[in-house]
Amino acid sequence: MLSLHQLRCFLTTYEHRSITAAAEELGYAQPSVSEQIRGLEKTLGVTLFRRVGRGVVPTTVADSLRPHAEATIAAAEDARRAVASVAALETGTIRFGMFGTARLYAGAGLVADVLARHPGVRVELIGQNSTDVQEDLRRGRLEAAMIAVPTVSSEGMQVTPVARDELVYISADPERLQSPVTAQRLAEASLVMPETTWRADDSTRTVLRQMLHETGRNPQTRIEVEDVETAVELVGMGLADSVIPHGAAVQLIPRLAPEAGWVSLRPKQFDTLAIVHRAGATLSPAARLMIELATARIQAIAEPVRPR
Template sequence: MELRQLEYFVAVAEERNFTRAAERVHISQSGVSAQIRQLERELGAELFDRSARTVTLTVAGKAALEPARAALAAARAVGQAVGEVTDLIRGRVTVGMVSGCTVTPLFDALASFRGAHPGVELSLLEDRSDRLAEAVRAGTLDLALIGAAAAVPEGLDALTLIDERLCVAVPAGHPLARRRRVTLRDACSHPLVCMPPGTGLRTVFDDACAAQGVRPPIALEASAPDAIADLAARGLGVAVLSDSMARHYGDRLTALPLDDITTPALLVLVWRSTHNPAVRELLRHCGQAFSGPADQGGPGPAAGSR
């Protein structure tokens, strides 16, 4: 039994798909399948039920999953302990990021961290904020940049990077463009373009609609602020964005704060544990990267699909 076999086993169990697991561990699907088969022969039991389109764990597989995770964590801990003694940080850090994110300080932090610690393997994955938060809780991500509604997800440590109100954005000539005040009901009298469910901005918006008993006429959804702005600029709907996002497109759209939504949309870094020295160091680089732009008015507009 080899550690790489356990790594492949855990990857397939979590992804529930051999192809996605192979992409995650950066080898071919046939290589993953062969190693899993070898592991099953050594253990004398099948670990996966392959009869359906979605791979599921057998009873033996369920019994093996947590010990396999523990073995991999113990192996990483050995390397980390030696690295701390020798002042050389090694290992792996897996970072999650909301889809469509363009917060450049995060990229600056990753670049400076890689330059300072070339022995650490970095992985970067995109997904919706709710899924990223759950992955951090489960330990499959070390830290993630997510969008949140008003409060940080429970059970996670966090560093708030952006705290903004919701806005709508409309092109010149739109009926709302002439208004001085815009409420949620005003916005919902027109077709809307917004983020998909599971993002922080959408959660703030949906919660506000539920509180006021409003059913929003969502015409189109897009994960990237640029796409939402482009659709709104073409008259396909009123864009629902954060303040900095909406004002970023001021050459094409008029930004109008939603007066009766006071709950802020947050962009936060979240993590569960800093026992990993590489995670602690990356958090330090993130703090440095974000502190510079923050002194000049925040980390910048178009902060991704929060």
């Protein structure tokens, strides 16, 4: 079986025209190098050196092998360097999960932070939807993610809350913003809600479901759309009201629905923004970096939660 070690011994011997010298350079005893070369000759089925009195003389086969041996060693060295470079976060790809309001608040800034520190890396911010992120985490495709979760508990997952984000009622009708919205009023409201496709898993909806369930009512939505932006625009047009995270309201209402405003629910409801990864996993330096930067970004916007 051909091995890099054999090729290394071969090259050093070829250059020195001497097994003893090669052994010295490689830090081995002479018979060890001798054995490697004998093994190489055996696996290749050729004679590489003529043993002649003092020293050894390469055959023409050795001449032919040499450049290929060098190329192979160099390729192996390249591989090692490439990995080292990736490990040092100089090159390679950093993949991180981020979904929903977390990405809305911190996505671009987080990428900017990473690129500022590590200009050579590629960054992948994964998260078409909440279910996919959870699935990717579970399947190991994602090492860690920051997502909004309704409750801090998940099968085999370690969930570390970093901030909480109040859910607010938004409306273009100032009347409805005069006082905090109770479950009863919420149940009677005409709502537009985003994340249609993933409604079963959406964090905000889960929170609302719980809130209404406690008062014996079912959630009602008049309009279903995919993204928060569309929902906010519809609210701005006065076609419905909605419930979205406070941070989203702050960012989107001035831009998309200047006429609208927001008010708390009663009792106040919160999404929890948390770092999630597989329980018991040892996180890579890249993942730890992303967690650190993402947490800083999020806590600058949403209300920090200090885990004890």
